[in-house]
Amino acid sequence: MADTTFTHSPATTDRGRRWVVLYLATTGLVLLLMMLAGLWMRLAQAGWVYTDPALFYQLMTVHGTGMVGIAALGGAAVLWHFLSAHVRLNSRVMGANFGLFLIGVVAILVADFPGRFGGAWTFLYPLPATSQGAWPAWAAALHLGGLLVIGVGFLIWCLELARGIIATYGGLGRGLGWHVLFGGSMRDVPPPTVVAATMVTIVTTLALIAGALVLVMSLINLAFPAVEINPLLAKNLIYFFGHTFINATIYMGVVAVYELLPRITDRPWKTTKVFLAAWTLSTTMVLIIFPHHLLMDFAMPVWAMAIGQVFSYVNSFPVLVVTGLGALAILHRSGIRWDLVSTLLLISMFGWMAGVIPAVVDATVVVNSVMHNTMWVPGHFHFYLLLGLLPMMFAVMIHLARGEDTRPQGSDLTALLYLLFGLGFVSMFLIGGWASVPRRWAEHLPEWQIWDQVASVMAVGVIALTTVFVAMFLVRTPAILREG
């Protein structure tokens, strides 16, 4: 079989570089603020800081929504940075997305704090309109409107990616390498970054259309409560939107592995038909696995539940296997000298792979009926994002801060400390889930609080190390911008 050897491209073109830096700087700062909000919640559950339950749910809403949004913003920066070396992109779109993102964030913050909206990032119908006086209708409308504005920004961003890929490769199918996979062609083989970007473009665009639909319907329900919508359909759309959107962020981030490991080891990333097949399979499956969020909804059709369970088992493996094996093949006997960037990338592979396991366990119907409303589920997504996605973003931040010099420069101990504190933090969620501690409870019983207390200590460590990584990037930001 013919392999396509992708010779790693020059660092990047200058297009959009200022926006990439601005995105990553914003990501770092917002990440720290959201982590502090998360720590506050864990301290409240630990019984160490009194927090009014209403405020807890406001914090939970801001933390959840903020983390999803900032994961997307940071992922977008990483993907744009590397994709712009392969595909000509219009950086004004990055500016438009950033402007809309800021407008949306302000709307959400006003809705959630002065407005006291606490309906969680899932904004499940009919909760926004039935707060029992906890928040006014305008706050719910402002929160949903903020989400809508942010979604419009990301839709434009996705469409620009699609335009660039189509203009360069001749179609999204060719961006996924279908002409190689099905046509046997060896011309214009898309590099891994383009394949990942194509997948992200397709799934995120579809997710955003579904998100816009359910957000507008929820807004109509807020304005005209007599217009009641089907709650199960609304929930399906929300999870199709939400699960796909957050899932896509890791596929944005993984291009850092595809681009940086080859540079660090000076070995090419081999793209094979198996690689292309894996990405095509995941493109399809990412869109249909969301029913694993609805396994407890008895009114869901059985076939949808079956899809949710079976494809949740299968979905993660194709891309994980080709990426994991690809990374191991590059690292094996490469003589690599580990440093901060390479260690963070390796941690991200571990976090991604290991973080998927609790999700697969929870996607099993018999387990789900016991575990889904416990701390097990936050354990999964904190594992996946904290140790999978964030190290990818930190690696890119530090890579840029070092002037894109890939020679080893030490500091890998901080990455290992981040791994240890991160593992300690997410383990407390998982152990809490194993012990049937319910999730989304503002107050915990004394018997549960030991895990909250350990988690709080671990969270402090994670925040301290995140501050180090972000500070390394921020102090170099003016120089990066000057260097252009």
Added chain:
Amino acid sequence: MRADPVIITGTGLIALAALPPASPLLEARLPTHILSQYPVVIAGGAVIGARLARDRPAPWTAAPALLAVILTLAFWLLPRWIDASLTDPATRVAKIASLACLAGLPLGWGWVQAGMVLRGFLIANAAAMLAVMGWLLLAVPSRLCSAYLLTDQRLAGQGLLIAAALLVIGSLGGAMIARDTGMRDRTSGHRTVN
């Protein structure tokens, strides 16, 4: 001077949907009214608009033109104006004229002038809003148009949802289809090793 066959075709489409014998049949039921008459009138205008836009590049006009399409459609999908167009001849003329000139014509013109991102945005927005309209027609407990039965309203709702789904599937299918660009836009290369 020879008449342009494209403009004749567009005018013919508008006349076909707006005049008897087709118009009373199309307007008799809500699904055929908004899912047949509207699209045909708009398509007639769009054919003319696209013809006029050819060889007249003005990309800055794309966004305002497409915005006009959205606003015009939003207006004529309001039940109050659907009803009025059935009872008041002047409103009926205004409906056909504005659907042709303020929705169809700018759609054809704007589509030709627009870049791929704007076109994609229009499609995504249209799909989401068609689905919203469809869902609303299914969810609202009472009749929205006094001229049509509730069963017609439900049927139109289902039709709009199907139209939204077809729009998404068709557009995604179009974006997936390979066209050889000769890699003109690529900014850096990769090589193939056998």
